[in-house]
Amino acid sequence: xRVTETKFDGVKLLEPTRHADPRGFISENFxxxxxKEATGLDPAFVQDNHTMSxxxxxxxxxxxxxxxxxxxxxxxxxxxxFHVFVDLRQGSESFGAWMxxxxxxxxxxxxWVPGGLATGYLVLSERADVMCKMTARYEPKSEKxxxxxxxxxxxxxxxxxxxxxxxxxDQAGTVFLKxxxxxxxxx
Numbered sequence: 001x002r003v004t005e006t007k008f009d010g011v012k013l014l015e016p017t018r019h020a021d022p023r024g025f026i027s028e029n030f031x032x033x034x035x036k037e038a039t040g041l042d043p044a045f046v047q048d049n050h051t052m053s054x055x056x057x058x059x060x061x062x063x064x065x066x067x068x069x070x071x072x073x074x075x076x077x078x079x080x081x082f083h084v085f086v087d088l089r090q091g092s093e094s095f096g097a098w099m100x101x102x103x104x105x106x107x108x109x110x111x112w113v114p115g116g117l118a119t120g121y122l123v124l125s126e127r128a129d130v131m132c133k134m135t136a137r138y139e140p141k142s143e144k145x146x147x148x149x150x151x152x153x154x155x156x157x158x159x160x161x162x163x164x165x166x167x168x169x170d171q172a173g174t175v176f177l178k179x180x181x182x183x184x185x186x187x
Contacts, residue, residue, distance in 0.1 A: 008097075011117070056164055057123045070138075086153055144174065145170055
């Protein structure tokens with residue numbers, strides 16, 4: 001497994017080895033011992049989610065606060081997504097900044113995002129299936145959302161020729177200014 005550090009502390013891009021033949025390929029995306037050796041991390045995953053979305057679906061920017069904060073191991077196992085994360089860790093050098101990466105079935109890379117960051121993505125292909133392993137269970141009372149189009153963060157979403165499809169919940173997300181001033185709970 002090849003590990004690439006990002007400019008955000010703790011965020012890593014992981015590229016498992018694929019073994020291909022005429023039938024297709026096999027890849028060990030997660031094995032606790034190999035993951036720990038490659039990343040130096042030993043997360044205890046407690047929940048797996050599988051999300052299917054259509055072209056133009058925009059999900060995010062989600063996070064859970066406090067003790068319910070989730071570390072996430074994310075992969076697009078079908079299709080392509082433009083994945084974004086925003087650093088909400090008070091005192092972090094990258095606090096308030098965003099970064100993106102392209103995740104796709106062709107490349108097969110996974111993204112490790114530690115707790116304290118909001119995550120979201122835009123579906124670029126006709127369909128995308130996203131798998132996510134999490135270090136904390138989903139707790140509706142702890143879940144928060146930053147607006148995907150917050151002008152202070154100014155995420156540069158790609159133009160894919162269709163307007164994004166965004167849920168009511170995500171449209172009603174908090175603006176970053178409230179979070180940065182501690183008005184939306186502690187992360």
